[in-house]
Amino acid sequence: MRDTVQADEKEIHEECGVFGIYHDNKAASGVYMGLHALQHRGQEGAGIAASDGTHLRCYKGKGLLTDVFRPEDLEPLTGNNSIGHVRYGTAGGDEIENVQPIVARSGIGSIAVVHNGQIVNSLELKEELEEKGHIFHGSSDSEIILHLIQGRKGSLLEKIKAACVRLDGAYTFLILTEKNMYAIRDKNGLRPLALGRCGDGYCISSETCAFDMVDAEYIRDVEPGEILKLSARGLQSTFYTEERRQNICAMEYIYFARPDSNIEGLNVHMMRKKTGTILAGKDAELNADMVVGVPDSSLSAAIGYSEASGLPYEMGLIKNRYVGRTFIQPTQSQRDMGVRLKLSANTSVVAGKKIVLVDDSLVRGTTSRRIVRMLKEAGAGEVHVRIASPQILYPCFYGVDTSTREELISSRMSLEELQSFLHADTLKFLCVEDLQEAYGETGCCFACFDGRYATDLYSYGRKK
Ligand SMILES: O=P(O)(O)OC[C@H]1O[C@H](OP(=O)(O)OP(=O)(O)O)[C@H](O)[C@@H]1O
């Protein structure tokens, strides 16, 4: 058993967010607003492309949306159609070439693309394309779709369809040309994508929470395997394959998505509350004084636990509002410091109390370990850790950077070892069946819990 984790490990990362507006004046400023609501999905880079029917322009940079864009940077992005992206890279480095939108200019016109997810056969496809003479501008997987489109025949829609057939893995893409827009979701529906009505036009977003920013009305989720074409002729739907199934990422419900988003018709906050209720059902014998959630993403589950158990929900931990999600740094000592800066125990509330501490997930154990210690130093009598998801045992290859198996604490320690590593009085997780009970009929990917990946993993499989 290792008591500490390697210094060069990375923290669990959010993933990218995509947002697009078709046929609305001031489309780019609408996209800017939408990306604001999606900032929690990526803070490494941001960009917006807009087209006015003749020209397609793009502006992007590294960092948070508000760092990248000054108001005057939006002014040249004229036109009624626009797409944007907030990035947390999972393939390729953080260099500007990998920040999205990625724009290609060729004989068929300009094309801008934004992507959430990860192409699992990207290395194989790149090798094949490079052998044919393609030269890649950046090192991310997202650029591949542009090269695959370029090599096909027929209308742009036909080219996109043919390109999608070659791509495997997780992807939602928005594609913008001088005149039209396309929205694509992979055949397993691994990453979320929703369509809304926005004035006379449409908007498309990774999460529905962004619709409110532009007064858009939710219409429906884009279906797995679906390609939507938005053009002067309206909305056209087509599918690139017959083999489609719903396999939405369970971690979207557990941790990534904002609680006010609905994914596949299920509200994220309500799903988290349900998992808290299920956790409480496993604790009939536990004689505790209060429930404390770990801000931010576990608060819904903690409320669910409190309601179901009848134990009061207390503000036993306070979050410093100036420390964001990804403040936690790439080294273990920086991450420890990050949790210390981010969260403090409310001594007057927790001293002498038996606490049920609810967090949404345990990745490397940094947060829970630090917090149990913090609560005990503040005088808590007992701390019972409850995790509103199963043990994360396998890496994700679908756009979430949970890194390698060795870095996942649950894959290295037994439950007893984990409990003592965290200094918890007791420790419980949910199991995959509990999540299935919460999500009902909704088909989900649970691969980081059970190792059952929705696709072939190609060369990534060697890292499994
Ligand atoms: O076991 P660990 O390696 O510490 O990772 C798990 C923790 O990381 C996440 O919180 P994060 O601080 O990223 O975001 P949040 O503020 O949305 O909860 C998650 O909610 C857990 O609290």
Ligand SMILES: NC(=O)CC[C@H](N)C(=O)O
């Ligand atoms: N997290 C994501 O969805 C990342 C998208 C893409 N794979 C990139 O690395 O930029």
Ligand code: SF4
């Ligand atoms: S492996 Fe886990 S994080 Fe990745 S898509 Fe599946 S459920 Fe989501």
Ligand SMILES: [Mg+2]
């Ligand atoms: Mg957390």
